Each structure stands twice: as C-alpha cells, then as structure tokens.
Amino acid sequence: MAAGGEPKPDTPALRAARIGAALAAPARARMLLHLLDGRPRSSTELAAVGGVGAATASTHLRRLEAARLVEAAAAGRHRYYRLRGPETGALLEALCVAAGGNAAADMARAAAPAAPIRAARSCYDHLAGILGVRIHERLQALGWLQRGAGREYAVTAAGEAGLEALGVDVAAARVGRRRFAFGCLDWTERRWHLAGALGAEVLAMALRRGWVRREAETRALAVTRTGRRALAARLGMQL
C-alpha cells in the first residue's frame, strides 16, 4: 500500500475542502462549537455533547486532529482536546455568522472566562491561571524542577534549597503516598501548571506569606502588593 498512491497536488481548494469535510458531520460540529470557549474537554465529554458513542467520538476527534482544527493533550488516562490556534476560532465564528445565528458566537464570547479568574486561581489545592502557569515555567527555567517520565517532576538540589528558602515545605510534600509533583493542564491558559503535593505546598506558602489572597465565593486569587514584589525579587518574575 505504501508505493505511490495519488499524486496529491494539494491546492488551496483541496485544503479548504478537507477542512469543510471535517466540519461536515453534525457530531463534529457540536463538538467544535462546544470547544469555542477555549476550554479543553475530555473525549468522554465531547462524545456526550456530540451525541455519539465513545468509539465514534474517538474517530471524529482523530479526524479533527488530522484537519488541524483541534489538538490533544494527554493527561493521565484522560485526553483533553482544545481548538488549535486562533484561526480555528475565527473560522468557527465566521461559520456561525454564515449559519444565520450570531447567537453562537456571542454565546462563546460570553462563556469566555473573566479576567480575575484567568489571572490567578486555585485548582483543587494548587495554583492555576496565568500565575500558576508562569510559576511553573519559571521553576523549570531556573532548573529547580526536572521533568521525568510523563508529566512527573523531580526537584533538583538547587530547587530544594531555593524552594525551602522561599518557605515551601518540600519535605512535607514527600510524606504520604500522594503524587509528588506533576503537570496539570490549565483550562484558561491551555498550558501546564504545577500540581500534586508540591503544588499544594507552594500555594500554602503563598497564602501563608500573604502573596495571594482568596477572593470570596470564587476560586479566584488576588496577588497582593507583597506577592508582586516577592515574585519579582526572589524569582525574577515580572507580572
């Protein structure tokens, strides 16, 4: 089967048609529209909104991935899909408009997360949002976290010293059988932030030292003036 096949000239029209075909199935359209708010969803959830079985959804999602309309991130036994790039979002919005209902596009915009909850929030018991993602990046850039198999992390010697100096109780994170440190997909930023026992200790430290403060009624976190200064001075981070 390998030898030859079609010449496949791949003109713009052919690429356009491929994308059109990817949008053509109602189940796939429902999935894509459901992803318009930017949040990643698992295969199971997308199967539900698509109104099809898990097997069918899997086929659809591979097809959307092949058409480069979505991209997937494996996280444990889950698989999270999200729209790929802003072009896809623009395409879907144009599609909604052409379909007569600007309602869908408006709805998507309304469903976009508000600024405060994007800036910083808690995810279970660790830091998430822009702040969470930035800290996660910074710890790797400093060489304090070393990525192991999968999305697991180990703390280097420099990291151990540095984190303890900040007031993070790394030793406490090691007791118990909880996973020590791993990457968790951030649903507003679509990148990874630090989860696990170590992530929880980092958030505990930040609250204890007054770097962040919990907002009432939400998972949003406010970064204090103290926090902003400390992040700059001790981690070299400009928020």
Added chain:
Amino acid sequence: MAAGGEPKPDTPALRAARIGAALAAPARARMLLHLLDGRPRSSTELAAVGGVGAATASTHLRRLEAARLVEAAAAGRHRYYRLRGPETGALLEALCVAAGGNAAADMARAAAPAAPIRAARSCYDHLAGILGVRIHERLQALGWLQRGAGREYAVTAAGEAGLEALGVDVAAARVGRRRFAFGCLDWTERRWHLAGALGAEVLAMALRRGWVRREAETRALAVTRTGRRALAARLGMQL
C-alpha cells in the same frame, strides 16, 4: 414521501454542519474560491474550474444555493452564480487562513475591482458600473422603460420623448436586427444595467455631450462635472 420525515430540530450546530458539508467537496471548494472576487460566473465556467462535467456542476451549484452560500441570476439561457452576502466571503477567507494559505485571501482581495472601474465603465458599447446600474434603475422608475418578457425592455411614449430630449437617438436604435434593449448583469454591482442597441445609444449620447469621458487604457469612464450636473437636473439623480 411528503408525510413526516425527520423532526429536524435545526440547532446551530446542524446549520453549521450543513454549511461545512457544502464546502466539503473539492469541486465545490474550487468553485467557491473562484467566486471570491465577487464576479458572477456561468454554470459552464464554474464546471470548468471545478473540474467536473456540466451535470455534476449543476448538482453542486444547486447544493451551494440550498446552503445559501451562492445565489443565482438567470440571464437568457445563461445562469450566473455569485457569492451570497458578505458573510459567505468572510467565511471563505477564514477558511483560507485556517487552511494555511493566506495567499488565497490576499489574491481575492487583490482581484477586487478598483473604485474607478466600479463607479462607471463601458461594457462592450453600453454603460456599466454603478452609473450604469443607477441609470437603468432611474429609467424604469420614470416609467420610460417597460419590462417585457425575459429581460427585454420596451420604451414607453414618455420614454421616447424623454430620451429624445436628452439627445438619445431612439430611432437609430431600432434599425438593424440588433436586440433593442435588455438587461445585462453587472459584474461589480451584481444588478442589471441597460444593454442592446438602446444602451449603446445612451452611451454614445453621454460621450457626445461630454457627460462621461473615456479613461486611457481601461474601460473605466470618468463622470465629468457637466455630466454630474446634467444627471441631477434632467434625470433627478444624485451621484
């Protein structure tokens, strides 16, 4: 076959999927992209760019029409298709961008007609462009032209007098076996302008009286100050 069928709830996702399906065939994508410059094309021409036979093209075009992506105008034994509404153009451009090639979108924009040629031009030997369409409208509104079968026109008694007073040689248009007056689809305005022997006489008058002047090297026509004043005073037209 009429009774019942599916319930057909018609959610936004379903409408989106229908549009996606309309874009899905390579032949249809080629046709649509070819229409991106706004010019109407005949079924035969679209069949050629689609790379399919006339029968297949006909099916495709009916489908695009059903999806409200194009609309058709019958003109004699030809049938001209054009993109329907600006939303369709926006959708196609978003599709091109998502397909990786912004080239197609740029190309389409480049192919959009320049302002002067849109404003007024000659089409064979009669007036076209915005000016041509406006005059055509005005002559009907004044009751000077009366629409007959198809797109043929007859000149009324009032029309005969009015046109002669303007300097149009209506009698000259009647000699010979040339079609007297009929509607011609304007490719920038996508509406009708006046063609045939009478249309030629109108343009001849406008040139003779200095209402319009031919631009060098193009089919564009410049409306002179004299022309603007005459159109306002004698036909009640504000350009």
Added chain:
DNA sequence: GCGACGCTTCGATTATCATCAAAGCATGGC
C-alpha cells in the same frame, strides 16, 4: 498486583454522495 475506568482500534452495517452519460427543457439566432 487487581479491577475499574478512559480511550482507541477493529469489523460490519448502512446511508450519503460524487460522478458521468443520456435524455429533457428551455432560450437565442436565423
């Protein structure tokens, strides 16, 4: 390790669709 769970692959079934040749139907030119 073991079972539960999330997800994917495989196989089979069914529906849809793209395509063309041939025939039909208008329109325009003479």
Added chain:
DNA sequence: GCCATGCTTTGATGATAATCGAAGCGTCGC
C-alpha cells in the same frame, strides 16, 4: 419553424463515511 447552445434532470455506479458493539490497551486507585 429549426437547430445549436446552456443548463437541468434522471438513473446507475462506485467511493466515502457515520455509526456501534466488542475487544484491546494504558492509567489510576487501592
């Protein structure tokens, strides 16, 4: 009136794809 032309409809054929059940494969929780 007649023929050529542009377009559509019809009928048949082959390809594609949507769907699900069942089985397979990692991963997590214990």
